[in-house]
Amino acid sequence: MNGEVGIRIKEKNIYVPTMVPILEVIQETRDIKTFRVQRPSSFFYHPGQFAEIFVPGKGEAPFSITSSPQEERFLEFSIKRIGVVTDALHRLNPGDSVGVRGPYGNGFPVSSLLHSSLLFIGGGIGLAPLRSLINYVLSPQERINFREIILLYGARTPQDLVFQWELKRWAEHRDLTLWVTVDQGDSSWSGIVGLVPEVLKKVVEVEPIGWKSIVCGPPIMIKFTIKALLEMGFQVKDIITTLEMRMKCGVGKCGRCNIGPYYVCKDGPVFSYQELQEMPEEY
Ligand SMILES: Cc1cc2nc3c(=O)[nH]c(=O)nc-3n(C[C@H](O)[C@H](O)[C@H](O)COP(=O)(O)OP(=O)(O)OC[C@H]3O[C@@H](n4cnc5c(N)ncnc54)[C@H](O)[C@@H]3O)c2cc1C
Ligand code: FES
Structure with missing residues (x-):
């Protein structure tokens, strides 16, 4: 030695x-x-x-x-x-x-959302990641850094709505406008009935300048919601969404979640629609 x-x-x-x-x-x-x-x-x-x-x-x-x-x-x-x-x-x-x-993962680009109005759109369990950001921006420390806040949330039936206790709290929150819809109503439901992208175009009236939209949910809902947002005049850079791939290591080592040069676990799962458009078709 x-x-x-x-x-x-x-x-x-x-x-x-x-x-x-x-x-x-x-x-x-x-x-x-x-x-x-x-x-x-x-x-x-x-x-x-x-x-x-x-x-x-x-x-x-x-x-x-x-x-x-x-x-x-x-x-x-x-x-x-x-x-x-x-x-x-x-x-x-x-x-x-x-x-x-x-x-x-990268998380939502909070600094690029500062001083914007935020339109959250969630479907089913897709409300889970949004909830973290919604409660963050509604907190007394952060509220001043954001303008108007809207949440449109949808599920298949009234029984499939997650966080019903949180939805009640948000419905009474003076800083949040909440719209909840279900694909299929029942006798217990007196709220909106309709698919998220259709309800979005009907009830959410915003002038997209100064707005960012953050969309999470099943892939089919994301696809048609983004289409509706584009029709409303949102720009691709102002639409933010998440990709859900099968993952293993979570830290960019095993290659399970890659799309071209990107590792969804490390470079995502949050991407702007602009970034998604620049990716290989496989996602
Ligand atoms: C970044 C990220 C965040 C997630 N957040 C949540 C969350 O907040 N709540 C939640 O419930 N789930 C979430 N998921 C999905 C969750 O990881 C899967 O449901 C879980 O891995 C299933 O494990 P399992 O052993 O129970 O299922 P398995 O026994 O491994 O699989 C059961 C079935 O589900 C399918 N499956 C499993 N994982 C996925 C997937 N990621 N995408 C599509 N199909 C799949 C399989 O192909 C199989 O058919 C997230 C996934 C990712 C990548
Ligand atoms: S899960 Fe292993 S590289 Fe992404």
Whole structure:
């Protein structure tokens, strides 16, 4: 060893999650639950970022962080049950633990939204990432930095509306104009009935100059909503949306989520429509 002293610096393994307790579980709809978990120390994030949630013995999956970063005590994730990991998550209760690693992704471009009016458009569980940004911009510290705020939210039926408790709060909020629509009403529903893009053109009357629109939802809803926004006069750079790809590592290493030169987990999942237009067709 020539008298050299070898120093091994132990690098942190980025794939090891931090185990945290579940504090509360809220049944949102038949197949969606919101999980409130303890926020790990040194977990700082921006609205629109996501985390990998790990269930011991089952695996991990990416989920948008739906709580606002200003909430210091906990993180919230709203999770639809569709397969192995989400089914295991839905069986957990307060007091059980899950692993959290992240935050990952670029998040919403908050600085480019400053001093604009914001038109949020959400479909189904797509309200989850928007909720983080909505509560962020409505907070007393940030409200002054944004102008008018509108949310148009739609789901298939009244029973599929997520965050009904939050929608009630937002409906009474003096700084937010809320429109809620369902594709199919029923006897319990006295609100708007219609697909999001159609309702958008009918009820939301805005002069697009000075507005930004942030759209999250199923791909088909995003497609027709963007078409409607363009017809209303929105420019491609003022429409912001998210891409949901299958992911594995979440940190731009495994290549699972790439579109041409982009890694959706790292360069996204938030993109302007202008950026999407410049991407290869495959998305
Ligand atoms: C950045 C990001 C944010 C997300 N945020 C949320 C969120 O806030 N709430 C939420 O409920 N879900 C969210 N998802 C989707 C979530 O990651 C998947 O539902 C989850 O990975 C499914 O895991 P599973 O083991 O239960 O399903 P699996 O057993 O792996 O799969 C079950 C079925 O679902 C399909 N599937 C799984 N993942 C996806 C996907 N990403 N896109 C399309 N089809 C898929 C599979 O092909 C299969 O048919 C997000 C995904 C990404 C990439
Ligand atoms: S998920 Fe591995 S590179 Fe994006």
